[in-house]
Amino acid sequence: MTDARAIHLADYQPFSHLIEHVALTFHLSPNATRVQARLAVRPNPAREQGLDLRLDGEGLRLVRLAVDGRELTVQPDETGLTIRAADLPDTAFVLETEVEIAPEGNTALEGLYMSRGMYCTQCEAEGFRKITFYPDRPDVMARFRVRVNGDHPVLLSNGNLVDQGPGWTEWDDPWPKPAYLFALVAGDLRAHSATFRTLSGRDVALNIWVRPGDEGRCAYAMDSLIRSMKWDEQVYGREYDLDIFNIVAVDDFNMGAMENKGLNIFNSKFVLASPETATDDDFARIEAIIAHEYFHNWTGNRITCRDWFQLCLKEGLTVYRDQQFTGDMRSHAVKRIEDVLMLRARQFREDQGPLSHAVRPESYVEINNFYTATIYEKGAEVIGMLRRLVGDDGYARALDLYFDRHDGQAATIEDWLCVFQDATGRDMTQFKRWYSEAGTPRLKVSDDFNNDTYTLHFEQENPATPGQPVKGAKVLPIAVGLLNPNGDEVLPTTVLEMTHMRQSFAFEGLATRPVASVLRGFSAPVVLERAVSAEERAFLLAHDTDPFNKWEAGRALAKDLLARMVTEGAAIGPGWLEAMARVAQDGSLDPAFRALCLRLPSEDDMAQTQHAAGHVPDPAGIYAGRRRMGDALARRLAPDLPGLIASLAEPGPFTPDARAAGRRALRLAALSLLSRVDGGTAARAAYRAADNMTEEVGALSCLLDIGQGAEELARFEARWRSDRNVMDKWFALQIAYAAPDRAAEVTQTLTQHPDFDWKNPNRFRSVIGALSGHHAGFHHSSGAGYALVAEWLLRLDPLNPQTAARMSTAFDTWPRYDADRQAMVREALQRMLATDGLSRDLTEMAVRMLGD
Ligand SMILES: [Zn+2]
Numbered sequence: 001m002t003d004a005r006a007i008h009l010a011d012y013q014p015f016s017h018l019i020e021h022v023a024l025t026f027h028l029s030p031n032a033t034r035v036q037a038r039l040a041v042r043p044n045p046a047r048e049q050g051l052d053l054r055l056d057g058e059g060l061r062l063v064r065l066a067v068d069g070r071e072l073t074v075q076p077d078e079t080g081l082t083i084r085a086a087d088l089p090d091t092a093f094v095l096e097t098e099v100e101i102a103p104e105g106n107t108a109l110e111g112l113y114m115s116r117g118m119y120c121t122q123c124e125a126e127g128f129r130k131i132t133f134y135p136d137r138p139d140v141m142a143r144f145r146v147r148v149n150g151d152h153p154v155l156l157s158n159g160n161l162v163d164q165g166p167g168w169t170e171w172d173d174p175w176p177k178p179a180y181l182f183a184l185v186a187g188d189l190r191a192h193s194a195t196f197r198t199l200s201g202r203d204v205a206l207n208i209w210v211r212p213g214d215e216g217r218c219a220y221a222m223d224s225l226i227r228s229m230k231w232d233e234q235v236y237g238r239e240y241d242l243d244i245f246n247i248v249a250v251d252d253f254n255m256g257a258m259e260n261k262g263l264n265i266f267n268s269k270f271v272l273a274s275p276e277t278a279t280d281d282d283f284a285r286i287e288a289i290i291a292h293e294y295f296h297n298w299t300g301n302r303i304t305c306r307d308w309f310q311l312c313l314k315e316g317l318t319v320y321r322d323q324q325f326t327g328d329m330r331s332h333a334v335k336r337i338e339d340v341l342m343l344r345a346r347q348f349r350e351d352q353g354p355l356s357h358a359v360r361p362e363s364y365v366e367i368n369n370f371y372t373a374t375i376y377e378k379g380a381e382v383i384g385m386l387r388r389l390v391g392d393d394g395y396a397r398a399l400d401l402y403f404d405r406h407d408g409q410a411a412t413i414e415d416w417l418c419v420f421q422d423a424t425g426r427d428m429t430q431f432k433r434w435y436s437e438a439g440t441p442r443l444k445v446s447d448d449f450n451n452d453t454y455t456l457h458f459e460q461e462n463p464a465t466p467g468q469p470v471k472g473a474k475v476l477p478i479a480v481g482l483l484n485p486n487g488d489e490v491l492p493t494t495v496l497e498m499t500h501m502r503q504s505f506a507f508e509g510l511a512t513r514p515v516a517s518v519l520r521g522f523s524a525p526v527v528l529e530r531a532v533s534a535e536e537r538a539f540l541l542a543h544d545t546d547p548f549n550k551w552e553a554g555r556a557l558a559k560d561l562l563a564r565m566v567t568e569g570a571a572i573g574p575g576w577l578e579a580m581a582r583v584a585q586d587g588s589l590d591p592a593f594r595a596l597c598l599r600l601p602s603e604d605d606m607a608q609t610q611h612a613a614g615h616v617p618d619p620a621g622i623y624a625g626r627r628r629m630g631d632a633l634a635r636r637l638a639p640d641l642p643g644l645i646a647s648l649a650e651p652g653p654f655t656p657d658a659r660a661a662g663r664r665a666l667r668l669a670a671l672s673l674l675s676r677v678d679g680g681t682a683a684r685a686a687y688r689a690a691d692n693m694t695e696e697v698g699a700l701s702c703l704l705d706i707g708q709g710a711e712e713l714a715r716f717e718a719r720w721r722s723d724r725n726v727m728d729k730w731f732a733l734q735i736a737y738a739a740p741d742r743a744a745e746v747t748q749t750l751t752q753h754p755d756f757d758w759k760n761p762n763r764f765r766s767v768i769g770a771l772s773g774h775h776a777g778f779h780h781s782s783g784a785g786y787a788l789v790a791e792w793l794l795r796l797d798p799l800n801p802q803t804a805a806r807m808s809t810a811f812d813t814w815p816r817y818d819a820d821r822q823a824m825v826r827e828a829l830q831r832m833l834a835t836d837g838l839s840r841d842l843t844e845m846a847v848r849m850l851g852d
Helices: 219-236 280-295 308-329 332-352 373-406 413-424 534-543 547-568 574-585 591-598 603-612 619-647 658-678 681-689 693-705 710-720 724-736 740-751 761-772 784-796 801-816 819-833 840-850
Strands: 017-027 033-043 053-056 061-067 080-083 093-101 111-115 118-122 142-149 154-157 160-165 168-177 184-187 190-197 203-210 244-250 263-267 442-450 453-461 476-483 489-498 502-507 515-518 527-529
Touching: 061 080, 118 244, 118 263, 142 154, 142 184, 154 168, 184 244, 190 219, 203 219, 219 244, 219 280, 219 308, 263 280, 280 308, 280 658, 280 693, 308 332, 308 373, 308 413, 332 373, 332 547, 332 591, 332 603, 332 801, 373 413, 373 476, 373 489, 453 476, 453 489, 453 515, 476 534, 489 502, 515 534, 534 547, 534 574, 547 574, 547 591, 547 603, 547 619, 574 591, 574 619, 591 658, 603 619, 603 801, 619 658, 619 740, 658 681, 658 693, 681 693, 693 710, 693 724, 710 724, 724 740, 724 761, 740 761, 740 784, 761 784, 761 801, 784 801, 784 819, 801 819, 801 840, 819 840
Parallel strands: 017 142, 203 244, 244 263, 442 527
Antiparallel strands: 017 033, 033 093, 053 080, 061 093, 111 118, 118 184, 142 168, 154 184, 160 168, 190 203, 442 453, 453 502, 476 489, 476 515
16 A cells, blocks of 8 residues: 555654653642643754754643743644754754643543543553654653642552652653653542562562452452562563552543553553453453563563664553463463463464465555554464574573663664574574565465385465565464374474474384374464365364374364354264264363363354355354254254353352362353253253353353343343443343344444443444454454444444544455445445544544555
């Protein structure tokens, strides 16, 4: 796409000036907040001298501007203001500005805004320019001192609290930071507090700030924070660096959470949890997100990104770190499977369509549109591969060097790869293609056996993506193990390093032809293409020692079967059913792992696979086939389900730990199957008996899945009406389990509900997002799903373009489907583009998705 407003990596220039210190004073008021800024500035010696000073600023009313105390008259334009070089000293100077902003009218939730009476900020990526005039770019790092004046009892900003009085506080952050890490919060809040003693013996005050009444739901988030702090010390040697660490929960938030220095701001959904209101998945997500934002203190804050093209430098690495943490806290096997499920569902999907982009893109129009699965999840996969290639020791040395060398800097992917090169001696030139080239490689595998030698032949294919027709060979770490036909492992996991388009690896001295377990642990983010018989898959499901590949074998069995059902009308034979029955009943396996094995492949996953195999996916056919598989599995397992459910009952009070959560997951998976044969009797009883949200939502889902549960839905609503986070589940569930031909209608009805507060991003996602996540409903042949989602995105766009644009990715799979569906989606996207005043965010997305 060519767009005059596009920003290109190749055009990077350091900023004209350095900002050494920033002093900000806020006088908070809903419609007329005053922001005074005092910047200590000097020309950047790395640039030519005598340059104008350009400051970003949007929607600000400039009240005053002075240089070294001398008032200047400058007329701001749409995106900022320029102070001509002639008006600036050629040495250090002080720039003072005063602006007025209106947080109450800020519905975009970027910059300083209000959420149910409290003030809060979101500055990443470019929100600070809506607060004051400033060089709003990550490579401008400065020390901030902030004074907050306001009526609210709690007034917070970054860094350490250095002074306070009635109606004001003053904060000093000793660590230079870019403006996107600035934060301010003011509200009537209560703290859940604790103390953490760091490795070197310093005490840090920890506070989680919430609305009055929510204090009792912070314990798990606090526990997660303390474990994260400890883990980062133990595993990465990273210690926290301020006297205080604050987390604030906010109801209206575009994203999950934000790592502002010393003052993390969270979507309340990812902080507040009690057994009665949060599911096991919620607890796990809270733990992971608390860890993620905390880990940013080093990977993101102390070392930040030079420009937004380097976003994966902080996000890929921090996602990788939070994945390691969760694996250590819970189960590495289960975590890996869940991460790969997510990678395929979001990132492979993105890579297969018109939005495919590199982990480090070369250009963008609106940076908010690049907070994607590719930057985050593929960015983390790339780091996992680096680690497999250089080994644990090499990785540890490289990371130590990274922290030593780049602390306090705004770094690049080149800097990152250079530390690996310097610490391990490995040349990173070819590996760098993972950062610059988009697309999911396809890895074709064949094998042969001669005398005593078994050979694996690999061929990689790097498909064309928008703007990148031709690509070179990628470095692929391929973890392989070999099993004897009797199930014994003859070659433990070995990492083969593929660097050419075609490559073969031979294993000698084998008495019999082995069974290969390829791409163990999903050692590279590729699509594996290998003709494997159902018998061999069942063998690997039974015997593979690698838990990921064991699960993958069962998954592949299910997908092969579903694909044959949809395309050839195949019947469900006993092979898959017996293999599943063995897993379900294998008490030696972790219940969480068994629950994952019993989960059928998602409809979107099937559509993605069918498209890749050259078929046009039929959403209704996939839906029906998947239902039939679930019914058949339920009938096969029926005699054993009540016993399995009873054996997994947890005596004693609810605990959110991984062991208990895994048992509940398997119990609910079994209950869901049982509901298909007992008419919902067991699920209704489970709903009545539930004393925690996991089982309440789990049993309700079982009933909705078989077209029942109206009474339970009404009871759920009556009980939870005043709890916003719980009610999000109530909205989403009804749509998720609606029959495909009714999904749009159910959604439409829920948009009329008095509690459908569509300006709240969580609520919008739980309704409109639930419809776009309902594969057969969204892609229903009537087009009702497309029309309703498009209509609501257009309604949201003028108020909150960031969320509207992000949710528009619902449409990015359109090239997979038949001509009628393609035409309907193209028409919807073109209608968006024809709308007056469409945001830059949504315009960019629609243009990219249309691919014109
Ligand atoms: Zn992050």
